[in-house]
Structure formats: C-alpha cells, structure tokens
Amino acid sequence: MPEPTQTDRATSRVHQTMAAAARGRVRPAPPVETLALDGIAKRYGETVALAGASLTFTPGIHTILGENGSGKSTMLKILSGVVDPSEGRLLLGGREFTAGSPREMRDRGLSTVFQEVLIAPHRSVADNVFLGTDGFLRRTLARAEAWEAARALLGLLARFPIDPDALAGTLPLASQQIVVIARALARLPSILLLDEATAALDYADRDRVFEVVEDYARHGALVIFISHRMEEVKRLSDRVTVLRSGRLVETLARGEVTSRRLLDLMAPEARLHVA
Ligand SMILES: Nc1ncnc2c1ncn2[C@@H]1O[C@H](COP(=O)(O)OP(=O)(O)O)[C@@H](O)[C@H]1O
Numbered sequence: 001m002p003e004p005t006q007t008d009r010a011t012s013r014v015h016q017t018m019a020a021a022a023r024g025r026v027r028p029a030p031p032v033e034t035l036a037l038d039g040i041a042k043r044y045g046e047t048v049a050l051a052g053a054s055l056t057f058t059p060g061i062h063t064i065l066g067e068n069g070s071g072k073s074t075m076l077k078i079l080s081g082v083v084d085p086s087e088g089r090l091l092l093g094g095r096e097f098t099a100g101s102p103r104e105m106r107d108r109g110l111s112t113v114f115q116e117v118l119i120a121p122h123r124s125v126a127d128n129v130f131l132g133t134d135g136f137l138r139r140t141l142a143r144a145e146a147w148e149a150a151r152a153l154l155g156l157l158a159r160f161p162i163d164p165d166a167l168a169g170t171l172p173l174a175s176q177q178i179v180v181i182a183r184a185l186a187r188l189p190s191i192l193l194l195d196e197a198t199a200a201l202d203y204a205d206r207d208r209v210f211e212v213v214e215d216y217a218r219h220g221a222l223v224i225f226i227s228h229r230m231e232e233v234k235r236l237s238d239r240v241t242v243l244r245s246g247r248l249v250e251t252l253a254r255g256e257v258t259s260r261r262l263l264d265l266m267a268p269e270a271r272l273h274v275a
C-alpha cells in the first residue's frame with residue numbers, strides 16, 4: 001500500500017463529513033508513523049493480565065484477537081492511558097512516552113472506544129458525541145455546527161437516522177454504541193482504538209461501521225481493532241496479533257490469515273478435541 005500523502009489523509013469520508021459540517025474548523029490530529037509496546041506487563045495481584053508484550057503498530061488496521069480474558073482490553077487500556085502498566089515502555093514515533101492520562105493520550109491524537117458503552121444517559125446525543133472533548137471542540141465549534149457534525153457523522157455510521165436531540169439514555173444499546181463510535185471519530189484521531197466496538201450492532205450496521213473504519217485507515221490512520229469474531233478479523237485486518245493468556249502468540253500479515261491458523265493460535269488445545 002503506498003504511503004498516504006497529507007492530502008490523502010484529509011479526504012477520508014469522516015474528514016470530509018466533519019469538514020462540511022464544521023467548515024474545516026476541526027483540525028485532524030498530526031499523522032502517526034508508529035505506536036509500540038516494549039516489554040509491557042500488567043499484573044493484578046496474582047493475575048498476569050499481560051506479560052512481556054512487545055509489538056509495533058503502523059498505519060492500517062491491526063487486529064488483536066484472543067479468547068475472553070486473554071488480555072486484549074488490558075492492552076488497549078494501557079495504550080489509552082486508563083491503566084498503568086506494571087512494567088515496560090510505550091513509544092510513539094519511536095520516542096518513549098508516558099501515557100499519563102486519557103486526556104494526554106487524546107492530545108496525542110488517540111481516540112478510544114472502550115468495550116463498555118460509556119454514555120451520559122441524561123444528555124442529548126449531540127452532547128454525547130462531543131462529550132469528554134475537554135471543551136476543545138465545543139470552544140472551536142458553534143453549537144449549530146456541533147449539532148450538524150453530530151448528525152452528519154451519525155448518518156455516515158448508522159443506516160437509520162439517530163436524532164441528535166434525543167436523550168442518549170433512551171436509545172437502544174446499538175444506537176448508543178454508534179454514538180460512542182461517532183464521539184471517537186469526531187476528533188479526527190490519527191490513532192483509533194476499538195475494543196469490541198461493534199458488539200451490540202446488527203450485521204448491516206456493523207458492515208457500515210466497518211466501511212467507515214476501513215476508509216479511515218486507508219487514509220493513513222492507525223487503527224487497533226479488538227475482536228473475537230473470526231469473520232470480521234479476516235475481513236478487516238492488515239495484520240493480526242493473537243493473544244493467549246496474556247501473552248502475544250504471533251502476528252500474521254493479511255495474506256497469512258486463515259480461520260484454522262487463527263483458531264490454532266488462540267487455543268491449540270481446543271483443536272485436539274475437534275481433531
Ligand atoms: N481491574 C482488574 N482487576 C483484576 N483483574 C483484572 C482487571 N482487569 C482485567 N483483569 C484480569 O486480567 C485478565 C485479562 O483481562 P482482559 O484484558 O479484560 O481480557 P480480554 O479483554 O481479552 O477479555 C483476566 O484474567 C481478567 O480477569
């Protein structure tokens with residue numbers, strides 16, 4: 001895949017949608033070359049959630065696949081600055097940094113959709129899309145622009161309109177999940193982390209979200225996508241890393257990925273039973 005130019009980066013469907021709604025006033029996060037874990041470990045008492053993880057992410061879609069409890073969310077929370085590692089270093093563009101807080105990570109161009117749907121139920125959908133932006137986008141955008149940006153982003157992601165004025169808590173879980181994805185994209189992040197972010201969506205909505213994410217990655221973003229669904233992993237991944245019991249087992253490139261190979265890496269003992 002050729003390196004996207006700076007112009008390419010600004011032409012994803014998400015960028016274009018935000019530019020049209022907010023008259024180009026939300027500036028995309030600076031481009032990212034690499035994000036890396038170096039010897040990252042996380043222990044919770046006796047539990048080793050993640051052990052000696054070293055991995056470099058580059059632009060494109062990099063999937064983390066593993067069974068329940070294999071350490072996927074822990075890895076993503078460490079990258080997001082929500083959880084401190086017990087050991088190891090994080091590097092952005094080859095330079096070590098401390099993931100001080102979720103806010104600092106956002107300032108570095110990173111947006112996360114966590115596995116739990118985090119929504120403010122008594123606020124409007126539009127407010128929820130711009131929630132946690134520390135006033136930055138709200139200062140930059142007039143209320144009408146923010147409303148329009150929310151409407152347009154939701155229209156890109158969902159098949160059926162989601163009313164920006166609705167109270168978020170009254171929406172079905174699937175719509176709430178789309179609101180949370182819109183929130184992550186509204187900042188035009190250069191790094192997008194998705195932790196089972198489409199779990200509540202039906203097949204058609206999931207497909208739509210995937211198209212948006214694929215397009216976003218094609219324009220230079222680094223996307224880390226966590227899933228345990230084989231079909232979506234095969235569809236989306238430029239690279240797949242398999243985790244098992246807190247350890248990185250292997251990283252495969254797109255051409256090397258088959259269901260059989262992935263299942264083997266996830267749970268080799270399971271194969272003994274089916275074989
Ligand atoms: N806050 C926590 N306190 C104690 N144990 C935890 C905590 N978070 C995760 N764990 C444990 O760490 C392991 C990895 O969890 P997690 O990263 O959530 O896995 P996954 O996302 O792959 O399902 C599990 O054994 C889990 O029970």
Ligand SMILES: [Mg+2]
Pocket residue numbers: 072073074115
């Ligand atoms: Mg998880």
